[in-house]
Amino acid sequence: xxxxxxxxxxxLKKHGIKPSTIRIKVLQYLNDNKCHPxxxxxxxxLIEDIPTLSKTSIYNTxxxxxxxxxxxxxxxxxxxxxxxxxxxxxxHFKCDICNKIxxxxxxxxxxxxxxIKGFIINKRKIYYEGICKDCLNESNH
Amino acid sequence: xxxxxxxxxxxLKKHGIKPSTIRIKVLQYLNDNKCHPxxxxxxxxLIEDIPTLSKTSIYNTxxxxxxxxxxxxxxxxxxxxxxxxxxxxxxHFKCDICNKIxxxxxxxxxxxxxxIKGFIINKRKIYYEGICKDCLNESNH
DNA sequence: CTAAATGCAAACGGTTTGCAATGCT
DNA sequence: AGCATTGCAAACCGTTTGCATTTAG
Numbered sequence: 001x002x003x004x005x006x007x008x009x010x011x012l013k014k015h016g017i018k019p020s021t022i023r024i025k026v027l028q029y030l031n032d033n034k035c036h037p038x039x040x041x042x043x044x045x046l047i048e049d050i051p052t053l054s055k056t057s058i059y060n061t062x063x064x065x066x067x068x069x070x071x072x073x074x075x076x077x078x079x080x081x082x083x084x085x086x087x088x089x090x091x092h093f094k095c096d097i098c099n100k101i102x103x104x105x106x107x108x109x110x111x112x113x114x115x116i117k118g119f120i121i122n123k124r125k126i127y128y129e130g131i132c133k134d135c136l137n138e139s140n141h
Numbered sequence: 142x143x144x145x146x147x148x149x150x151x152x153l154k155k156h157g158i159k160p161s162t163i164r165i166k167v168l169q170y171l172n173d174n175k176c177h178p179x180x181x182x183x184x185x186x187l188i189e190d191i192p193t194l195s196k197t198s199i200y201n202t203x204x205x206x207x208x209x210x211x212x213x214x215x216x217x218x219x220x221x222x223x224x225x226x227x228x229x230x231x232x233h234f235k236c237d238i239c240n241k242i243x244x245x246x247x248x249x250x251x252x253x254x255x256x257i258k259g260f261i262i263n264k265r266k267i268y269y270e271g272i273c274k275d276c277l278n279e280s281n282h
Numbered sequence: 283c284t285a286a287a288t289g290c291a292a293a294c295g296g297t298t299t300g301c302a303a304t305g306c307t
Numbered sequence: 308a309g310c311a312t313t314g315c316a317a318a319c320c321g322t323t324t325g326c327a328t329t330t331a332g
Contacts, residue, residue: 020287020330039321052329054289059322075216076266080321093257104256111252115245116234118274125217125268131261161305161312180296193304195314200297221296288329297319304313 003031015068025049026061027070027085036074036082036092036101076101076127091126097135104128144172156209166190167202168211168226177215177223177233177242217242217268232267238276245269 003011008027012019025046030037033045039058047053062083065071074082076094082101084092091106108124144152149168153160166187171178174186180199188194203224206212215223217235223242225233232247249265 018286022288052289055321056290056323057288060288073219075219075268078214078216078222081219093260093262095260096263102257102260104254107253112248113245116243116269116273118277119234119236119243119269120272120277121234121269122237122271123269125266125270127216127266127268128257128260128262128264129266130263132257133259136259136261159311163313193314196296197298197315198313201313284332286329286331288327290325290327292324294321294323296321299318300316302313302315304311306311307309 003028011070015070017064017068017070022046022050022053022057023061023064026058026065030071030083030085034085034103036084038077038080038082040080042083072123074101075125076129089124091128093128093130093132095132095135096129097131097138100132100134102132144169152211156211158205158209158211163187163191163194163198164202164205167199167206171212171224171226175225175227175244177225179218179221179223181221183224213264215242216266217270230265232269234269234271234273236273236276237270238272238279241273241275243273 005024005028008024008031009019012023012027017023026042029042029045039055039062043053043055043058046058062071065083066073069087070085072084072087074084074092076082076092086103089106089108091104093102093104094100095102106126108126113121146165146169149165150160153164153168158164167183170183170186180196180203184194184196184199187199203212206224207214210228211226213225213228215225215233217223217233227244230247230249232245234243234245235241236243247267249267254262
């Protein structure tokens with residue numbers, strides 16, 4: 001699903017973000033690459049289109065997107081931050097072998113949250129680690 | 142609950158760790174301060190007892206503890222790593238106001254993990270963010 | 283014209299690394 | 308003596324900062 005420039009502009013405006021060139025490109029990249037990219041991955045891709053691009057701008061843009069709640073920060077990787085355009089409730093699974101990150105649906109509504117009753121919960125981050133199916137099959141060869 | 146030096150030694154040996162002075166002290170610190178301390182916090186405390194202590198040794202020790210599975214890494218704080226001597230299944234709540242980290246019991250057995258069926262799950266990390274009761278009360282004054 | 287957005291280079295800070303010094307058996 | 312542990316200093320690297328430059332309405 002490609003995010004046309006016009007739709008991207010509208011989308012940003014709707015969320016109170018002035019649609020600059022970089023912001024539109026980053027939004028489109030996130031939408032086309034839902035693999036929770038890092039700043040570096042986004043930068044390496046967009047520098048092809050925008051030769052004067054700086055990483056600072058990527059950082060600024062993602063910071064703004066986080067504030068406006070159109071992306072989520074994924075901290076499953078201890079080294080660098082990843083960004084997810086899918087802000088709906090779901091979990092992330094990281095394979096210890098291939099390091100791929102999988103999304104998975106998770107219904108947290110049934111969870112017993114007695115211990116933190118009366119707390120305001122703004123975000124639930126569910127990170128699993130283990131070995132994915134592909135890597136398990138690989139090791140059976 | 143204080144971890145006597147002898148018990149700490151036994152505990153380390155049982156988990157295949159040679160009990161050096163630093164390892165014993167770090168274990169005792171983690172056991173006495175179950176607030177998921179950072180490397181810096183541990184270092185600042187232990188340097189009082191061991192004037193020649195280096196941060197590298199704290200890093201080494203915690204790395205070893207992680208390998209031997211007697212501590213868990215808590216990555217709820219994006220800036221620095223925290224370490225938890227309680228390796229039983231439980232969630233962590235971080236207050237956005239006071240930054241305190243609360244443990245809470247959570248029963249993940251009821252979660253629907255259909256999407257990652259066939260995966261080996263080694264670790265489930267549950268991080269919540271929001272506002273804790275204390276800070277909510279504070280704002281009512 | 284003006285304010286916002288972008289770019290650049292340096293700084294920052296938690297963590298890692300290589301190696302020398304020390305400690306333990 | 309020999310091997311593991313510890314300490315030191317520098318390197319590393321993702322991220323932040325300050326400020327100059329450019330862009331857009």
